[in-house]
Amino acid sequence: MIKRSYLLWVTALLIITLTSCIPQEAYERGTPIARVNEHILYLEEITESFGEDEWKAMSREEQREVITQWVNMTALYDIAQSDQVIKADKALKFRAVNAEKKIYNNAKIAKNLDTLTFSEEELYDYYRLHQANFIEQVREFQVQRIYFRTEDEMRRVKRMLDTREIGFTPAATQHSQEPIGRNGGYMNYRVTKAGADSLLWKELNKVDIFFEVTLPYSGGWIIARYYGSQQATSSKSFYDVIDLIEERLKEERKTDVFDALIKEARAAANIIIEY
Numbered sequence: 001m002i003k004r005s006y007l008l009w010v011t012a013l014l015i016i017t018l019t020s021c022i023p024q025e026a027y028e029r030g031t032p033i034a035r036v037n038e039h040i041l042y043l044e045e046i047t048e049s050f051g052e053d054e055w056k057a058m059s060r061e062e063q064r065e066v067i068t069q070w071v072n073m074t075a076l077y078d079i080a081q082s083d084q085v086i087k088a089d090k091a092l093k094f095r096a097v098n099a100e101k102k103i104y105n106n107a108k109i110a111k112n113l114d115t116l117t118f119s120e121e122e123l124y125d126y127y128r129l130h131q132a133n134f135i136e137q138v139r140e141f142q143v144q145r146i147y148f149r150t151e152d153e154m155r156r157v158k159r160m161l162d163t164r165e166i167g168f169t170p171a172a173t174q175h176s177q178e179p180i181g182r183n184g185g186y187m188n189y190r191v192t193k194a195g196a197d198s199l200l201w202k203e204l205n206k207v208d209i210f211f212e213v214t215l216p217y218s219g220g221w222i223i224a225r226y227y228g229s230q231q232a233t234s235s236k237s238f239y240d241v242i243d244l245i246e247e248r249l250k251e252e253r254k255t256d257v258f259d260a261l262i263k264e265a266r267a268a269a270n271i272i273i274e275y
Contacts, residue, residue, distance in 0.1 A: 030042035030043055030044035030045065031043040033046070033067060034067050034070060034071055036071055036074040036075050037074075037075075037078055039074050039078075041070050041071075041074075046066065046070070108261060109258055109261065112257050112261065113250045113253070113254060113257055114250075116249075116250055116253060122249070123242055123245050123246060123249070126245050126248070127241065127242075127245055134236040135233050135234070135236070136233070136234055136235075136236055137231055137234075138192070138193045138205075138231070138232060138233075138234045139205065139229040139230065139232070140190040140191065140229060140231075140232045141190060141191040141201065141205075142190060142226060142227055142228040142229065143186075143190075143191050143200070143204065143224055143226050144168060144169070144184060144185045144186055144187070144224065144225055144226075144227060145172070145176075145180075145223065145224040146171055146172045146176045146185050146222060146223045146224075147178040147185075147217065147218070147221075147222050148177055148220050148221045148223075149220045149221075150220065150221070153175075153177075153221075154214060154220075154221035154222070157171055157223065158212070158214060158223055168185075168212070168223075168225060169184040172185030173185075177220070190230070191204065192232070192234065193205075193234050194235070194237065199215065200215065200222075200224060204225075204226050209228075210225050210227060211225060212224070212225045213225070
């Protein structure tokens, strides 16, 4: 609760900072939802600040809390602005101006970073060089399965299992249509996330031990369950982490983007340094 309140307070501070630094006429008119003296808060501003999905996901009470924070901050801002001692504080004014510049500078850097694109080859090269950083703890399963050539046969035996007409091991012995069925359907290797049976692993990883899953398998259908599991380390697949790699590459390029922007800005500006 404290963390949530803190986030709302920071967001309100950001909104009042932005809306205070930009003349009101610079905004397109929207739907007013709060007013403090000459300051007006528009629904469109606050929705865009949070992001439409996040704002709509909030309860009405949470939204009102954000608006209340804006009202409090704005009212306090006006009092601070009318304080002659504060207005005369040159150091404070300098920091306030720099804070505004920093907000816009960061927005420009973020915009330029967002325009960066990387080829799949570049992304994969990063993955290959840093593969040790993409390790996760996963389970490996010891599995029994019953194989059928048709879905109808699988469904018939599954009903027998559901009604406890037959146990899993006898069902494998009697009805499985592959050689390992004679030995109770025990697979002779563990099912892993990155192995050939990754689709089976995905289904088993959703359920508890001895819980049965059904799925298409090798031209037919299977009923499967795991009777044991072990923790192991596994490399995340390239496509599982491709978005993370792109973000890391952008983060690594941030200094280059910043340097390029500084060079561009200085070339476009009339700069005089007299100290």
